[in-house]
Amino acid sequence: MVTIGRRLWNSIKKEIPKTRLGVSVSGLGFLLALGVNHWSEAQKGKDAYHSMFTAIRSEAKANKSILDTSYANYFPDGLIVQEFSYSTVNQVFANPQFMKYAQPGDIEILNTYVRHLTLANGYRRVAETLNVL
DSSP: OHHHHHHHHHHHHHHHHHHHHHHHHHHHHHHHHHHHHHHHHHHHHHHHHHHHHHHHHHHHHHHHHHIIIIIHHHGGGTOOOOOOOOHHHHHHHTOHHHHHHOOHHHHHHHHHHHHHHHHHHHHHHHHHHHHHO
16 A cells, blocks of 8 residues: 555656646746737737827828918908818827827827817807808
């Protein structure tokens, strides 16, 4: 009976290093997979941030076109044909992914941009009302 127990214990002792190695390799593989997944998610977030910034640039170019074609041509006569658009910036500000990666200076510049466009659109509405009367 004692010899069976000792043989069993000796065979178990021989398997312990292999088991430790298997557990260690599995643990390291799991941690590596978590690291790769975290990096992948961060990369997706950065890519989303850059695409949002590209959308803001496109909207700014459209607003520059409105400035050149509408404000510059018709403002002296008191007529302003189009309003500026800032809906993309408002949507981006509501997105936590953008706010996570944006620099504080960029946020301040975009706030100023939205404030100026809002004031210009408000002025357009008032000027239009006064010209109609």
